Amino acid sequence: MTGNRTVVRDADVEGLLRDLAPQVLGALVRRFGTFDTAEDAVQEALLAAAVQWPADGIPDNPRGWLLTVASRRLTDQLRSDVARHRRESAAAALLPPEALVVPAPAETDEGAAESDDTLTLLFLCCHPALSPSSQLALTLRAVGGLTTEQIARAFLVPDATIGQRISRAKQTIRAAGGRFERPPETEWAGRLEVVLQVLYLIFNEGYTATSGPDLQRPDLTAEAIRLARDVHRMLPDDPEVTGLLALMLLTDARRPARTRPDGSLVPLDCQDRSRWSRPMIHEGTALITAALARGPAGPYQLQAAIAAIHDEAPRAEDTDWAQILVLYETLEVVAPNPMVTLNRAVAVAMVRGPEAGLELLAALEVDPRMAGHHRLHAVRAHLLERAGDTEAAAAAYRTAARRTTSLPERRYLETRAARLEG
């Protein structure tokens, strides 16, 4: 375990640890069979590496180093569990101590299983018995290799809150009988859907942050894209996986233009399109084009296709709204949901005029899932403004501003209202 003494940057170490985390955890779980304690041991090994490697250099076999350190922690843990068990139960004393002492890990095996392990871990961390916030925290730690502290910073809560959320999540998985194995064929589609949902939530958590490049906060957008790339590599033929990766790339491409330096939001039609990331748009467009060629499109593919149309328009007024409308109509059939209807109303207004859009909104106002939602009022305000009903538009902007829980959105909506009232 001799380390080469070249100077390494913290960022290099961190990137390496993130990549290795799920591989080491997968190897450990397959060897010891206990996900929750193995996950703690890997976290401790990662923390040890984060301290030692920048100082001593990256070891020649970083994966082997982590595996050895994590195995040792886990063995210690299992030994002390046995000791406790012995004190508590006479029957356990019959177990020979060697039964729980684990051989040192071989350094060369399991290479082929690595990527499989990452996917299996994702399925476990996105177990349907968990709440979304627990799925997010556990996925970021066990698969993403983030520390508890980094996750806590990302969600702006204390470390202890995230630590507890993760240990509770692991208990819940155990109680629900969750195992480190691929879901059976009959559950596959539903379970994969949850995994994709969790990755998209992680993405949005990062994408919607407006506080600018905060070095203290991990970039969850990049993390979600990295995990989506992993899943895409493992399931290259799944069109929805491709669709989700494309959607993330095509959305994130606009990030440099979506906020001003002071954190205020820039609406899509006012964004400086020269600041959009061309490479991401190209990659996303290529992915979605390939996925759509495979047959009937699922919700992520449709949303990616819509994002691609926005991204391809050189100016806002060049946007092909007619095509966007067709895609929203399809999306509403494939995955009906009031938010989709709301977006369809915007597309209808762009194609057939604001009155047609407002008519569609009237139907949403009686939907208990949407009534009172700030986005509904914000869209109505925009459409009323386009229709020339300034007074009603200003009132709707004010209502939306009072209902949102986002400070940047409130500021944007108040500015729109004030402009109409002035």
Place this chain on the structure above:
Amino acid sequence: MKYVILIYSNPRTWETLPEAERARVLGIHDRLLGEMRESGELIRVDGLTDPTTTKTIRSRDGLPVVTDGPFGEAKEQLAGVWAIDVDSLERAIEIASPITDYDVVEIRGLMDLSGYEM
């Protein structure tokens, strides 16, 4: 979603409660806080000093003027603040409901710095 649970209490009511009843109510608080700590929903919890120790600051003729005692005449005064991070408003209501035997509780959402461009 992050919320604060604002607990408003009348100090006089609280003072007249028998010891055992006070202990019962505080036991409910402890149980709820313990559950939320365990589940990873609690952000922080604070109790406030007696309302008589309040300083209220107002601007008069452009200058800050400090007076003793709380703003407003309400009998119920803010006595404690719990900051929580939960999956839904329903869950926040469920958490706060058992502590309303003598106190009035308000649930307020915390504004978020994230937002969607519209």
